[in-house]
Amino acid sequence: MAKPSKQPRPKAEAPKGFRDYFGAEVTTRAEMLGKIAGVYHRYGFDALESSAVETVEALGKFLPDVDRPNDGVFAWQDEDEKWLALRYDLTAPLARVYAQHRNDLPTPYRRYAMGPVWRNEKPGPGRFRQFYQCDADTVGTSSMAADAEICAMLADCLEEVGIERGDYVVRVNNRKVLNGVLEVAGILDPANPDHFAEERGIVLRAIDKLDRLGPEGVRALLGEGRKDESGDFTKGANLNNEQAAKIISFLNIGDMMFSLKAREQTQRLAMSGRPMAFAGGSNPSKSAISFLRSLVKSSTIGTEGVAELEEIAALLAAQGYGPDRIVIDPSVVRGLGYYTGPVFEAELTFEILDEKGRPRQFGSVAGGGRYDDLVARFTGQRVPAVGVSIGVDRLLAALHAKGRIGGTAQGPVVVTVMDRDRMAEYQAMVGELRRAGIRAEVYLGNPKNFGNQMKYADRRGSPVAIIAGGDEFAKDVVQIKDLILGAQIAENATLEEWKERPSQYEVPRGQLVEKVREILAGQG
Numbered sequence: 001m002a003k004p005s006k007q008p009r010p011k012a013e014a015p016k017g018f019r020d021y022f023g024a025e026v027t028t029r030a031e032m033l034g035k036i037a038g039v040y041h042r043y044g045f046d047a048l049e050s051s052a053v054e055t056v057e058a059l060g061k062f063l064p065d066v067d068r069p070n071d072g073v074f075a076w077q078d079e080d081e082k083w084l085a086l087r088y089d090l091t092a093p094l095a096r097v098y099a100q101h102r103n104d105l106p107t108p109y110r111r112y113a114m115g116p117v118w119r120n121e122k123p124g125p126g127r128f129r130q131f132y133q134c135d136a137d138t139v140g141t142s143s144m145a146a147d148a149e150i151c152a153m154l155a156d157c158l159e160e161v162g163i164e165r166g167d168y169v170v171r172v173n174n175r176k177v178l179n180g181v182l183e184v185a186g187i188l189d190p191a192n193p194d195h196f197a198e199e200r201g202i203v204l205r206a207i208d209k210l211d212r213l214g215p216e217g218v219r220a221l222l223g224e225g226r227k228d229e230s231g232d233f234t235k236g237a238n239l240n241n242e243q244a245a246k247i248i249s250f251l252n253i254g255d256m257m258f259s260l261k262a263r264e265q266t267q268r269l270a271m272s273g274r275p276m277a278f279a280g281g282s283n284p285s286k287s288a289i290s291f292l293r294s295l296v297k298s299s300t301i302g303t304e305g306v307a308e309l310e311e312i313a314a315l316l317a318a319q320g321y322g323p324d325r326i327v328i329d330p331s332v333v334r335g336l337g338y339y340t341g342p343v344f345e346a347e348l349t350f351e352i353l354d355e356k357g358r359p360r361q362f363g364s365v366a367g368g369g370r371y372d373d374l375v376a377r378f379t380g381q382r383v384p385a386v387g388v389s390i391g392v393d394r395l396l397a398a399l400h401a402k403g404r405i406g407g408t409a410q411g412p413v414v415v416t417v418m419d420r421d422r423m424a425e426y427q428a429m430v431g432e433l434r435r436a437g438i439r440a441e442v443y444l445g446n447p448k449n450f451g452n453q454m455k456y457a458d459r460r461g462s463p464v465a466i467i468a469g470g471d472e473f474a475k476d477v478v479q480i481k482d483l484i485l486g487a488q489i490a491e492n493a494t495l496e497e498w499k500e501r502p503s504q505y506e507v508p509r510g511q512l513v514e515k516v517r518e519i520l521a522g523q524g
Helices: 023-042 091-101 144-161 175-184 197-208 210-222 241-257 260-272 284-295 300-318 392-401 420-435 450-459 470-475 483-492 495-500 509-523
Strands: 053-055 075-077 083-086 109-118 130-139 168-174 225-227 233-235 326-328 342-353 359-370 385-391 413-415 440-442 464-467 477-482 504-508
Touching: 023 109, 023 130, 023 144, 023 392, 053 091, 091 109, 091 130, 091 385, 130 144, 130 392, 144 168, 144 300, 144 326, 144 342, 144 359, 144 385, 144 392, 168 175, 168 300, 175 197, 175 241, 175 284, 175 300, 197 210, 197 241, 210 225, 210 241, 241 284, 284 300, 284 326, 300 326, 300 342, 342 385, 342 392, 359 392, 385 392, 413 420, 413 450, 420 440, 420 509, 450 464, 464 509, 470 477, 477 483, 477 509, 504 509
Parallel strands: 168 326, 413 440, 413 464
Antiparallel strands: 053 083, 075 083, 109 130, 130 385, 168 342, 225 233, 342 359, 359 385, 464 477, 477 504
């Protein structure tokens, strides 16, 4: 009789596109989210924790085919053959929650949410299938005051976590303004929205690539098309010269008025309190609004969008948010197929080095806008809404780049074990430290080799080790070793300095907590 084959051991690795987070990564993220939550709470927003699983129907995705879940979501069928999926953002669940509980919720409803989302997309460097989002939304009001408030709150969040004024700008545009430009260019017919849909799609994608392709690359895509360096050809929108000129003129205002150099100049002048001289006028937002009004004056929807931007700018100015923090910028095009009105993006303006050592701007860390059609999928009635989403991993990376976070996280004080029969006394020591608010632990491995205990403390990043054996217990004292100072002395000090700067102290048992506090304060 053949022996049954052994079940192969599972491979110890995270699934492709997923990763594990350890110690300092988790606590650093939690600290940052706590600061952001504090700002949201200060603005009157309430926390919401919705289910990580939604019906595919509620998420707004088409039902998956028989063999494989729909691209973009992780989906499966439950016991009732209903398709479920992990949420791919925090906004779609909000629409479901509001529609389901609207009779019990205040109107407008302000909520913030933080947590992981999942996307069934191809992973790549720095791109994972599970990541954190941090959102705040106001549902149930069409007032531009809600949009202005979101922009102000976003600026406050960035400063709260450590991004200094001058290192960021919140840029604001409006989908209606772009629709007005498209109408003036002759590729949007308000009476027949489906007409020129293909051309508009190409134009929107081209505008979205402005930073990467530059004006000439965009111009090529507005025309016959563009061939990239690899020889691949991308079909263009085939606009005539007059139509393309309208689009380019719209983009030029953003490129001309909101270049990195101009932004930095504006931020410096605004922070200095001196009058600002800026391309096109004394205030960049007013200059942009004036230009846009002239560009879309023959379009009703475009004129409406400009008026909304003007109102947002006035509301922000009344709260003291000037162009050093928030500007009207026509070059913002994020998600314009999704949003119905104002859109905004938080961009970090400082430079970092890319993987090839070349300087580049850090770029966007948050974005959002007004979306008035999402809840209507459930209610049949349009419900105005506006929100923002902060890219948690991107913002953490920015804080690392600026030196606001990072380095080696401090571990706990380690109480070593010299005599396992005295474990209760060691536990009493660690209990005293914890009650005093000091992070501490007893070594729980094999105490036979004291060197291994010190190696463990080093691996944990411990600042202090407590040592007590038979002699110490007999004299009612403890040895307290400053591990940080000890490492510094061992690396740099001469023999004389080593003798003058001892890193280990013998103190009465009753002074354990006091001495540890003193050492930790000196290390800080």
